[in-house]
Amino acid sequence: MAVVNVRKRSTDMGPDLIRTRRLESWSRLGLLAPAAALLLGVFLIPLGVMLWYTFTDPNPGLENLTWYLGDPVQRNVLLRTFTTAITVTAACVVLGYPYAYAMVAAGPRLRAVLTLLVLVPFWTSLMVRTFAWIILLQDKGPVQAALSALGFGHVALIRTNLGVVIGMSQIMLPFFVLPLYAVMSNIDRRLVLASSSLGARPVTSFRRVWLPLSLPGVGAGALIVFISSLGFYVTPALLGSPNDSLISQQIFTQVNSLLLWGRGGAMGVVLLGITLVILGVLMASARILTGRQDERVE
Amino acid sequence: MPADLSALGASIDLKGLTKRYGDVIAVDSIDLEAKPGEFLTLLGPSGSGKTTTLNMIAGFESITGGELLIDGRPVNALPPYKRNIGMVFQHYALFPHMSAGENIEYPLRQRKIPKAERARLVEQALNTVGLDKLGRRMPRQLSGGQQQRVALARAMVYSPRVLLMDEPLGALDKKLRDALQLEIKSIHEKLGTTFVYVTHDQDEALVLSNRVAVFNKGKIEQVASPHELYERPATVFVAQFLGESSLFRGTAVLGSGAPAVRTAAGTMLYGGRSEALDGEAATLVVRPERIRVTSVREPQPDGNWARGWVRQEIYLGNSRKLEIELIDGSRVFARESAGSVSACVSGDEVWLAFRDQDAAVLADSPGVDLNNLETKTAAISVAG
């Protein structure tokens, strides 16, 4: 059917037009080709190779996946990766929401300062920041000294999961604050005023008006933080303990040290699959939510 | 400038020109010709295909069918930058990162004209549009009217043989529009270039054009001079779209005498000419200012008479408009100019009188929804 239609249309168009049309699609192809070739060569094919190893190395079959899903150590690693990512996301929400709110509520000068401060870590190298956290969290380091001065006693930070969460949250916070700020600054503040002029107490109008309107921003920021946290490698590797490693570190070890490509591949497949599923589910639910909002507007 | 510039204009021929987007036909096999040096206006409501036609002439839209000839040469496959056509866009489309002078110089730069010559031509063009001292300003520092003058200068600086204009005055206010209309007209007379002008504003079309092509639903209803278009509309659509018309619907009766329409109430109304076939659904069209309203029926030979009731009086300063309900429930307008206003007021029973030669029997085009058309025309005259 489709073929017939295409033929029919092209005879209608006349010879000249076909030439210009084809030129257009050629130039589009030319524009996309370099980027597409790059993605194919160092993204899609590598992922394909990883899949291939998963099911063939060392023997063809599902043994790598069954090993991964059956190994209690690996199950713990996966669980720890999840709890770490959730903790980091929660920390970003708790610390970032008031910060973003302050950015919106502040006057122009204070807002500029707050924006600059949240952008500074954005521009600082990941390695530099991780290294800085090593210094700060080391035994007898400044943070430990401050904590014991406050009466918390001796708290181990470096080579603990707590240290990893502190470092990762600091690195991820800008990624949470910026999208949330974008959403919050679009909220019509007259709505809050209207609600309080109707007699709502500040807490009530915040809960009924501000909070629901800013939730899409929280969702977007939290999604970015959570997904990035699942795949973090450098920070947990340098701040955490080898005994409490996360999935990225395990993949690194399997491939780079143990040369067990199939096992590394299997873990990669699981990590990638989880990422895509979470992304897909959340995007779909976001689409449903915004769709509803559009309807309401109309 | 030399006097023989009238030879500068090119002819444009559209032969069965068609544009289709999937299953939607935007322009349906139209035939149209612009003579060298002519000011041709494409007039019609939005979505009637006039802009699509202009874009095909410019080369921005590919042609689905038919042929486009400029000076007798087929240019269907020629990209816009090789057509040597000038164009003025609705929202000016000035390059925001270039000064007014650089904007005007841009087409000259593309033509590899030497620098000194370029400077002279830019100066001359700025002069023509009355912006001598503003060449260094950036577009955002100019008013809307000034920006449109720059756009005009940019389109004509390289003396193209065809100049296209896509609602160039659409974004300006009424006063400025009137002033610029006259300027465009005088520039056209000075240059002798062929102008193809797109607008939905009937007044603009009547003021500017040598000829007007009225578009409706992808087809051309009529091509004629403004005078003929207004006095002798060929279709009900044209009669409605250009100026106001009062419509008496019924059936065409073409006997030995004058052509007539028999209304549902049985009244015979006669016209001076007919574009309809005997027995088909037809409409008698009269301009409201040709209708006289009286409170008593006066005897008058070869005249039309219809009874009705005044439903609304509309005061318009230089005239008064009466909305009159006929016996069959349909409504028509009559316009009385100041100085000859009758005593009839809202609620009165009145008689309408008009001469045969002021009315025409026109076929109801099947594609035209008359009710819909009225609202559209109303909306457009409000916008204008």
Next chain:
Amino acid sequence: MTRVSTRVWRGILVAFCALVALWLVAPALVVIPLSFTDKPSFVFPTTGFSMRWYENFFQDPTWVGSLLASLRVGLLVVFFATICGTAAAVALTRSKFRGQQAVRAVLLAPMIAPVIVVAIGVYAIFLRAHLLGTTFGFVVAHTMLALPFVIIPVTVSLQGFDRRLSSAAAICGASRWTSFRQITLPLIAPGVVSGAVFAFVTSFDEVVLALFIQSPYLQTLPVKMYGSVTRDIDPTIAAAATLILIFTTVITVAVAIYFSRRNHAR
């Protein structure tokens, strides 16, 4: 009553934000004093003052070599990613075709796919193709990671670009390429510049993929720092970190100046 409680709330919010801001900014700053310490340790607060770690940095060919490698790779990535990304953004915004959404999704995928997963696949391929430790390998891999960061800002710029200007240029006699160069490019420059800067930072900052595709003969600065942190306690890394801080600050300020000048000019 309520006014007092509002003021209290505001005070708490300000104090909270000050703490968060400190937590955001302070860590990066501790590396600066550490780079001037006179002891070969990470002890903080530091004592004394010396430039020996900077001397160390510039006299050690592996440190200087890694800095130069990072700069070389970064600049090449900027070149290729900006061109390929801009071209792709143009194709994606200027035309409609079947599978467009899929192409867009694939081009942006490197941004969300965990780097470690891509890294092992790339490692496997580079191992076979003998591309480990080559500038070419680094540039290709980093360009792939940088592409989304070019495509996104350029697409945003292109969506804000009035396409009638392209039509106007065409009718003035400019071919497609000329019109792109003279009209489109100057007007979408902010997006392209942002993309170029993001591309550089992406490459200059990247560790995970680099750890896999490095070799003793070609290490980028982050790889060298990673190795240094895991192996020895040597404040030279603090000097390196300080240099990176200064370098990125200079780039950021330069870009900020470019944008504010541009905004003033318009």
